[in-house]
Amino acid sequence: MNRRNFVTAFLGGVAIPFLLPLLGRLQNKSWIQRFLRPPGALPEKEFVDACIGCGQCANVCPNKCITLHGLEDGLENFATPRISARARGCILCMACTQVCPTGALKKLEPTKEGMRAVAMGKAVVTEDLCYSFAGRTCGVCYRACPLPGEAITLGLYEQPHVHEEFCVGCGLCEQACVHMPQAIRITPARELVANLEEPRASRP
Amino acid sequence: MRFFPRPTGRRLLVLSVVSRTLVLAMLVLFAMWTEYANLKLGYNHPRLVELAHGPAMRMFYEASDQWLSLFGEPEEVVRLNAGMTWSVRVMGVPFTDPVAALSLLVKDHQWPLGFALGLIVPLGLALVFGRLFCSYICPASLLFFAITRVRRMLSGYLYFPRIPSPRGMAWGVLVGGLAMAVLYGHGVWALILPYFATGQTLFHAVAFGTLSAAAVSLVVFGLVDLFLGDSYTCRTLCPTGRILGALGGRALISVRRDAAACKEGCNSCEIICHFEVSPRLDETRDCSLCGECLVVCPTQCLSIGRKV
Numbered sequence: 265m266n267r268r269n270f271v272t273a274f275l276g277g278v279a280i281p282f283l284l285p286l287l288g289r290l291q292n293k294s295w296i297q298r299f300l301r302p303p304g305a306l307p308e309k310e311f312v313d314a315c316i317g318c319g320q321c322a323n324v325c326p327n328k329c330i331t332l333h334g335l336e337d338g339l340e341n342f343a344t345p346r347i348s349a350r351a352r353g354c355i356l357c358m359a360c361t362q363v364c365p366t367g368a369l370k371k372l373e374p375t376k377e378g379m380r381a382v383a384m385g386k387a388v389v390t391e392d393l394c395y396s397f398a399g400r401t402c403g404v405c406y407r408a409c410p411l412p413g414e415a416i417t418l419g420l421y422e423q424p425h426v427h428e429e430f431c432v433g434c435g436l437c438e439q440a441c442v443h444m445p446q447a448i449r450i451t452p453a454r455e456l457v458a459n460l461e462e463p464r465a466s467r468p
Numbered sequence: 469m470r471f472f473p474r475p476t477g478r479r480l481l482v483l484s485v486v487s488r489t490l491v492l493a494m495l496v497l498f499a500m501w502t503e504y505a506n507l508k509l510g511y512n513h514p515r516l517v518e519l520a521h522g523p524a525m526r527m528f529y530e531a532s533d534q535w536l537s538l539f540g541e542p543e544e545v546v547r548l549n550a551g552m553t554w555s556v557r558v559m560g561v562p563f564t565d566p567v568a569a570l571s572l573l574v575k576d577h578q579w580p581l582g583f584a585l586g587l588i589v590p591l592g593l594a595l596v597f598g599r600l601f602c603s604y605i606c607p608a609s610l611l612f613f614a615i616t617r618v619r620r621m622l623s624g625y626l627y628f629p630r631i632p633s634p635r636g637m638a639w640g641v642l643v644g645g646l647a648m649a650v651l652y653g654h655g656v657w658a659l660i661l662p663y664f665a666t667g668q669t670l671f672h673a674v675a676f677g678t679l680s681a682a683a684v685s686l687v688v689f690g691l692v693d694l695f696l697g698d699s700y701t702c703r704t705l706c707p708t709g710r711i712l713g714a715l716g717g718r719a720l721i722s723v724r725r726d727a728a729a730c731k732e733g734c735n736s737c738e739i740i741c742h743f744e745v746s747p748r749l750d751e752t753r754d755c756s757l758c759g760e761c762l763v764v765c766p767t768q769c770l771s772i773g774r775k776v
Contacts, residue, residue, distance in 0.1 A: 269634065270634075273637040276634065276637055277639060277642075277643070280641055281648045282647075284659055315654065316568050319671055320502075323502045324502055334680065339656060340653050341653065343654075365551075365580070365583050366576075367583075
């Protein structure tokens with residue numbers, strides 16, 4: 265009888281955390297899920313496995329570009345860090361990579377080599393929106409880029425050309441773009457991988 | 469020779485409230501000091517801080533400057549003291565939550581070195597003092613302590629049931645939580661563990677000025693405590709408490725009974741105990757050294773000390 269009580273209580277206890285998805289429903293899922301992970305983040309799946317959601321990276325960020333997920337992107341992202349490039353790009357100071365206790369963010373130094381090791385995403389220019397491609401010289405994104413001449417080079421009328429092999433996806437160009445909506449966007453590394461596995465049929 | 473005053477029940481209760489308040493203050497201060505370090509990096513001058521963030525921030529900036537300078541280079545001090553209940557560094561010493569460690573082991577199959585070293589102090593404390601964490605460190609239990617007082621105050625007017633905790637439920641919550649952590653992410657613990665929820669709520673409020681979803685579960689825990697029993701969350705639902713209780717089953721320091729002085733037929737210590745410990749029967753598996761039983765014992769036969 266005592267053992268039966270124990271097992272019943274144990275099973276009841278197991279059931280309690282399974283109520284959490286209901287809590288996750290409290291907030292509507294946002295339909296824009298284009299966010300970046302902090303620099304030095306492991307590939308998305310490994311990152312989610314390793315991040316315990318302590319929030320130290322967001323606290324230590326001097327640029328205040330890292331924020332923590334609430335429930336708006338689902339329970340699976342709860343308490344993990346995010347960067348919205350349009351709101352504020354990452355300045356690649358690498359402070360967050362130094363404090364991560366579990367190694368979800370690899371330790372990087374704020375040097376050129378450290379910068380080149382970052383893979384947060386890739387910038388993509390929408391030429392139809394870009395002022396420079398419409399013949400109005402702009403070049404703001406080039407001037408915001410931490411790796412100018414490598415990640416972005418300029419053409420006629422300061423038209424930006426992104427070189428994917430060098431772009432680290434910090435998002436400073438997206439933050440700086442003077443066009444509304446932005447003509448240059450970061451495709452997060454998490455989505456780049458997802459697209460490789462499962463290409464979307466109707467991708468513009 | 470005694471270096472400390474004798475641990476009477478009242479002194480222990482006061483000490484437990486003071487130490488938990490200090491932990492709470494520490495959580496807030498650690499988050500704010502890191503913000504201070506960011507201000508230092510960004511502006512490095514009180515006047516500029518005032519221009520950008522207002523006079524209150526300037527006061528905070530100058531106060532932190534002076535206070536942290538006492539201990540060394542301010543940036544260095546902040547770097548060594550940071551984090552919250554889930555993973556924290558105090559004076560450069562890492563502390564890791566045992567549940568975080570389990571969760572990481574189950575999901576990621578590995579422990580980074582610094583993270584594993586952080587387990588030594590919490591587990592060592594549990595082996596020596598049992599559930600000391602639950603009454604002296606856990607910031608959420610301050611809320612439950614207050615709720616216990618409210619229940620006692622209102623018990624003359626309202627009926628509050630005291631439901632005995634079903635044994636094994638906390639182990640179930642641990643297993644269910646691990647399952648959810650594997651299915652979703654380690655973030656779910658912020659909604660399951662009371663102290664993580666407290667830390668998360670405070671941390672979000674201080675560092676970002678937002679209300680975390682963890683506040684919802686904190687409210688739920690408070691209601692559970694209010695209507696089901698004293699510290700019901702701690703003894704029935706909290707997996708960390710259960711782990712510490714199991715580790716501290718043979719704790720060195722615990723509540724001790726002077727059998728000669730103990731009165732036959734009295735069970736006031738059993739009734740008052742939140743953790744369902746019975747000092748009367750010398751059964752002290754979940755004792756958290758809170759001192760409640762020392763206060764109510766009519767013959768003063770209980771004390772805290774080395775178990776015999």
